[in-house]
Every structure is written in C-alpha cells, then in structure tokens.
Amino acid sequence: KQKGRNSICVYAPPAKAELPISTVSLENALHRAWQQQDFSLHYQPKLCLQSRRILGFEALMRWQPQELGPVSPAVFIPVLEDTGLIIPVGYWLIEQACRDLQRLSEHGFEQSIAINISARQLTQDDFAEQLLTRLHQAGIPPQRLSLELTESSLMQEPERAKRLLSQLREAHISIALDDFGTGYSSLSYLKRLPVDMLKIDCSFITDIVQEQDDRGIVDAIIRMAHGLSMTVVAEGVETAPQVELLQAFDCDQIQGYWFARPMPVDALIAWLSEAEG
Numbered sequence: 001k002q003k004g005r006n007s008i009c010v011y012a013p014p015a016k017a018e019l020p021i022s023t024v025s026l027e028n029a030l031h032r033a034w035q036q037q038d039f040s041l042h043y044q045p046k047l048c049l050q051s052r053r054i055l056g057f058e059a060l061m062r063w064q065p066q067e068l069g070p071v072s073p074a075v076f077i078p079v080l081e082d083t084g085l086i087i088p089v090g091y092w093l094i095e096q097a098c099r100d101l102q103r104l105s106e107h108g109f110e111q112s113i114a115i116n117i118s119a120r121q122l123t124q125d126d127f128a129e130q131l132l133t134r135l136h137q138a139g140i141p142p143q144r145l146s147l148e149l150t151e152s153s154l155m156q157e158p159e160r161a162k163r164l165l166s167q168l169r170e171a172h173i174s175i176a177l178d179d180f181g182t183g184y185s186s187l188s189y190l191k192r193l194p195v196d197m198l199k200i201d202c203s204f205i206t207d208i209v210q211e212q213d214d215r216g217i218v219d220a221i222i223r224m225a226h227g228l229s230m231t232v233v234a235e236g237v238e239t240a241p242q243v244e245l246l247q248a249f250d251c252d253q254i255q256g257y258w259f260a261r262p263m264p265v266d267a268l269i270a271w272l273s274e275a276e277g
C-alpha cells in the first residue's frame with residue numbers, strides 16, 4: 001500500500017522473497033497465462049464429522065508462472081476481476097471442474113465439487129444459463145456442482161443476487177456462503193437468501209482452542225445456521241483439538257490441513273483410493 005495504487009507485491013513462498021512487480025506487468029502476465037492456459041485447479045476435500053466420509057471437494061485456482069513462482073490466488077484473483085479476465089477464466093474453470101468430475105466418476109468417486117465465484121461473475125446476466133449449458137454438455141448432474149459466494153459479493157446487488165440464487169437452486173445447484181462472519185450481511189438478509197451452507201471463515205477457527213470469544217462466535221454461528229436449516233463447514237482446521245471442539249459444537253463438516261491439503265486431481269484420486277483401502 002505504501003507504494004501507491006500502481007504496484008503490487010508478489011510473495012513467492014519458496015524463496016521467501018518479495019518480488020515487487022507493477023500491476024501492469026501482473027496484468028500482462030495474466031493475459032499471457034490465459035492465452036496459454038496456464039491455470040490449474042487443486043482440490044481440497046471436505047470431511048463429514050459424523051460419518052467421517054468425504055462429501056466433496058473445493059476447487060482452488062493455481063497459477064505458477066516460471067518467472068515468479070507460485071502466486072497466491074488472493075493476489076491474482078483480484079487482478080483477474082479488475083481486468084474482466086475472471087469471466088472467461090471462470091467459464092474455463094467450470095469446464096475443467098466438469099472434466100475432473102468425470103475423471104472422479106471413472107474411479108468410482110461420485111462426490112461433488114464446489115467452485116468459488118467472484119462478484120464480477122455474478123454481474124453477468126446469463127451466468128446461470130452459461131453454467132447450466134456447460135454442465136449439460138459435459139453430462140454432469142447439477143447436484144454434483146456447488147458454488148461458494150461471499151457475503152460481500154452478494155451484497156453488491158442483493159435483489160439481483162437473490163434472483164440468481166433462486167434460479168440456481170431451482171436447477172439443483174447448492175450454494176455456500178463463503179468466509180462467513182467477515183462481511184456485513186444482516187441476519188434478516190441472510191434469512192431471505194436461498195443458501196444451503198455456511199462456511200465459517202478460518203480466522204474464527206485459528207484460535208478457537210485458546211480464545212473463549214472465538215469459541216462463543218463459532219458456537220453461535222453453528223446454532224444459528226442449524227436454526228436456518230443450513231449445513232455448517234469450518235475452514236482452516238489444522239489441529240486435533242480444533243476438531244474435537246468443532247465436533248462438540250455439532251459442526252457438520254470440516255476442511256483444512258489437519259486431514260488434507262488442496263491437491264491436483266491425480267493426487268486426489270490416489271489419496272481417495274488409499275483412504276478407501
């Protein structure tokens with residue numbers, strides 16, 4: 001921020017080096033990446049606490065340009081949004097997820113995939129239509145796809161968002177409210193939204209064992225979600241004591257390094273096959 005609006009720092013974890021490159025060159029690199037199909041998807045499993053079964057996977061975008069090393073989606077997604085590239089990249093991502101769903105099926109895994117959708121994609125009038133066309137073309141039942149949306153992206157145009165969600169729900173695509181607790185949506189708004197799942201942001205989970213306040217918040221979110229007939233997922237679960245607490249609070253599902261990191265589809269299939277055996 002100190003460098004002003006026109007520059008951005010890219011953190012390259014392996015070298016722990018800070019690579020200051022301008023927004024313009026980041027934009028250029030992303031345009032090239034799109035032309036060369038340089039993006040990929042990793043999948044992180046979600047575990048049901050009661051049955052101990054894997055219920056689905058979250059698709060997380062990855063970009064590892066040779067010049068820069070892996071760049072965090074938290075850095076490049078906002079640039080894809082600003083440039084509008086998120087629209088074509090977002091459709092590619094849906095197609096890729098469909099291909100990966102097919103591969104999973106070939107190995108006997110029928111779980112669903114959740115895709116992150118950004119605010120900019122929601123402004124496309126034909127978003128639902130485009131999405132459903134792709135599922136249909138790939139022969140994937142809509143039940144196998146779900147969407148993760150943040151409170152803030154839904155709050156930009158609440159009425160429009162509500163119409164879109166209703167349309168998607170009619171088509172049997174389930175909706176998760178992502179990063180729950182970090183936005184500003186009012187409870188009356190939440191009550192009116194056709195949402196199936198709440199994902200509690202990892203910032204509430206990190207210190208849940210040490211901090212009584214965080215425990216109170218998480219407990220309350222879980223009770224509220226259940227009162228609204230929503231499923232609750234905790235993100236960023238890293239330790240066994242966190243799992244025990246979440247289980248005591250009756251949390252439905254967990255996602256986090258404690259049991260699996262995001263991985264490419266081949267590694268995921270190997271991991272699932274091993275977990276089954």
Ligand code: C2E
Pocket residue numbers: 044059060061072073074077093116117118148178179202235236237238255256257258262
């Ligand atoms: P998110 O939707 O909240 O995704 C969860 C993030 O937490 C992922 O970071 C995941 O790798 C990370 N994570 C999972 N388990 C743990 C854990 O146990 N500990 C910690 N510390 N982190 C964990 P990632 O992959 O870097 O993605 C960051 C954000 O970028 C995502 O946050 C999401 O908002 C956005 N994003 C990623 N892929 C896409 C995409 O395809 N489209 C859109 N629109 N946004 C995306």
Ligand code: CA
Pocket residue numbers: 058116148178
């Ligand atoms: Ca997400």
Ligand code: CA
Pocket residue numbers: 178179201202235
């Ligand atoms: Ca989050």
Ligand code: CA
Pocket residue numbers: 150178179
């Ligand atoms: Ca998110």
